[in-house]
Amino acid sequence: MKKWDDNKAWFMVIPVFLVVAVSAILPLMTVVNYSIQDIFGPDNRIFVGIEWYREVLTDSRLHDALNRQLLFSSLVLLIEIPLGILIALMMPKKGWGASLSLVLVALPLLIPWNVIGTIWIIFTRPDIGLFGAAINGLGIAFDHTGAPLDAWITVMLMEVWHWTPLVALLAYAGLQAIPEAYFQAARIDGASTWATFRYIQLPKMRGVLTIAVLLRFMDSFLIYAEPFVLTGGGPGNSTTFLSIYLVKLAVGQFDLGPAAAFSIIYFLIVLLFCWLFYQVLLKVGTGDKS
Amino acid sequence: MKFQKRTVGLIIYFFLLLLPIYWMLNMSFRTNADILSVFSFYPHEPTFDNYLKIFTDKSWYSGYLNTIYYVSMNVVISLMTALPAAYAFSRYSFLGDKHLFFWLLTNRMAPPAVFLLPFFQLYSTFNLIDTHFAVALSHCLFNVPLAVWILEGFMSGVPREIDEMAYIDGYSFPRFFLTIFMPLIRTGIGVTAFFCFMFSWVELLLARTLTTTVAKPIAATMTRTVSASGLDWGLLAAAGILTIVPGALVIWFVRNHLAKGFALGRV
Known part of the structure; x- marks a missing residue:
């Protein structure tokens, strides 16, 4: 659609600009301010330049957290995307079954994030949890508060349980947008289920799947509340992801300088991915119209 | 088979x-x-003891009221500011529009943990700590960009000829927007409101940091119980179940548009 060329449209954007500026630009400036100073009190501060950045960039615990984060986000994508597509393919296309499946699928997305953690604590505890008790009953020792691997499995299970529905809903929206004529043509040609999926459904879902991949990557990169409630970043530091480490640094130890420098670096990493995201989205947007 | x-x-x-x-x-x-x-x-x-306790103990039920209060406030602020902006993005090309849109998007992706400390300082300066407004405003950080994004998708689905016809017929912009355009995208507005509600409802980190007692959200009341020794699992579970109820209720109204909303109106 061609758009009107008019700079007066800025007036309509001003409210949004102001609201987001107050809640984004001002805080970010404060963070930058902190990241280059050592603050002892309101009137006692020393300019330290890039000192904090150097400290943060050479912090081995931060490197560990970043590696952990990347591994986590990759695993999330590898499991949730195929599973989400599979669920979307299984969901009925119309009728009451479709409405019911939509509501059920979306349910985990509406639960406050810390409650998600609570649900999974209750579910996986060896003494009172169904999952924990069942696994232990099979003779496998399982304790997410003690063993790092078990903690990882629990966090992954929770993450998959919580966010696969988002992928499923996106894929479902993509499937719904395919005209029925495509399937009729496929049926006439005698195409197998696999061929229909590979050559009709999958290509048509490209747009929504791109959004799904990128949203899942972003949000898993920023994950905080669920693992914090479930494992508190432990045992040891085995489930300390970037956000958890940052909050530990800023609120727990009150190291404002390093925490601020870390925030800036964290934000720049996210910004980089965000830019890639936007480029891909633009490409997908134009690809559909041609 | x-x-x-x-x-x-x-x-x-x-x-x-x-x-x-x-x-x-x-x-x-x-x-x-x-x-x-x-x-x-x-x-x-x-x-029903656990539920009874929550409904009679003020420290519990006020948590729900606080959450509902700031979530509604946030939905209203988000919609009011995002509607004109989304219209501008969907209908006009103007100086820096693409950059502005990208900048808004980055705020949706910003780690809330990064903003934790500065928000606390900023709102302390303005004496807003522990008010519902502070939480509502801080949630605008991710909800306003999201609202603009979803609404823009829905608005772009309305042909521009409708706008042109209305202007030719002598409608002023506010009158056209309120009486013709908004009814046309009412689905989109509903879906957007739902998503703003949802993301504000599930957020904990900012809500917990910016409040102490008066505006304390239910989620924070629950974490307090978690961190205390001698957990009351039954009570915790009942509180958790009650946080699911509002979401489960509103979801029914948008069920048919849910998928499209999650695709940010761009399917």
Whole structure:
């Protein structure tokens, strides 16, 4: 659609600009301010330049957290995307079954994030949890508060349980947008289920799947509340992801300088991915119209 | 045959999906002593004590009221500011529009943990700490960009000829926007409101940091219980179940547009 060329449209954007500026630009400036100073009190501060950045960039615990984060986000994508597509393919296309499946699928997305953690604590505890008790009953020792691997499995299970529905809903929206004529043509040609999926459904879902991949990557990169409630970043530091480490640094130890420098670096990493995201989205947007 | 396999698969998935929630529901109808002593798949002696406690103890139920209060405030602010902006993005090209849109997007992706400390400082300066407004405003950080994004998608689905016709017929912009355009995209507005509600409802980190007592959200009341020694699992489970209820209620109204909304109106 061609758009009107008019700079007066800025007036309509001003409210949004102001609201987001107050809640984004001002805080970010404060963070930058902190990241280059050592603050002892309101009137006692020393300019330290890039000192904090150097400290943060050479912090081995931060490197560990970043590696952990990347591994986590990759695993999330590898499991949730195929599973989400599979669920979307299984969901009925119309009728009451479709409405019911939509509501059920979306349910985990509406639960406050810390409650998600609570649900999974209750579910996986060896003494009172169904999952924990069942696994232990099979003779496998399982304790997410003690063993790092078990903690990882629990966090992954929770993450998959919580966010696969988002992928499923996106894929479902993509499937719904395919005209029925495509399937009729496929049926006439005698195409197998696999061929229909590979050559009709999958290509048509490209747009929504791109959004799904990128949203899942972003949000898993920023994950905080669920693992914090479930494992508190432990045992040891085995489930300390970037956000958890940052909050530990800023609120727990009150190291404002390093925490601020870390925030800036964290934000720049996210910004980089965000830019890639936007480029891909633009490409997908134009690809559909041609 | 194929249809049956599908349905069976779906039923298995829903079973696994509902199992953890069912387990919490099961806990919520039992007393703490019962939970810790007997392992049971269903409540033997169902009790409403946990729910009663939440509905009668002010420190619990005020948490719900606070959450509902700031979430509604946030939805209103987000919609009011995002509607004109989304219209501008969908209809006009103007100086820096693409950059501005990208900048808005980055705020949706910003880690809330990064903003934790500066928000606290900023709102302290303006004496806004522990007010509902502070939480509502801080949630605008991710909800306003999201609202602009979804609304823009829905608005772009309305042909521009409708705008042109209205202007030719002598409609002023506000009158056109309120009486013709908004009814046309009412689905989109509903879906956007739902998503703003949802993301504000599930957020904890900022809400917890910016409040102490007066505007404390229910989620924070729950974490306080978690961190205390001697957990009351039954009470915790009941509180958790009650946080799911509002979401489960509103979801019904947008069920048919849910998928499109999650695709940010761009399907």
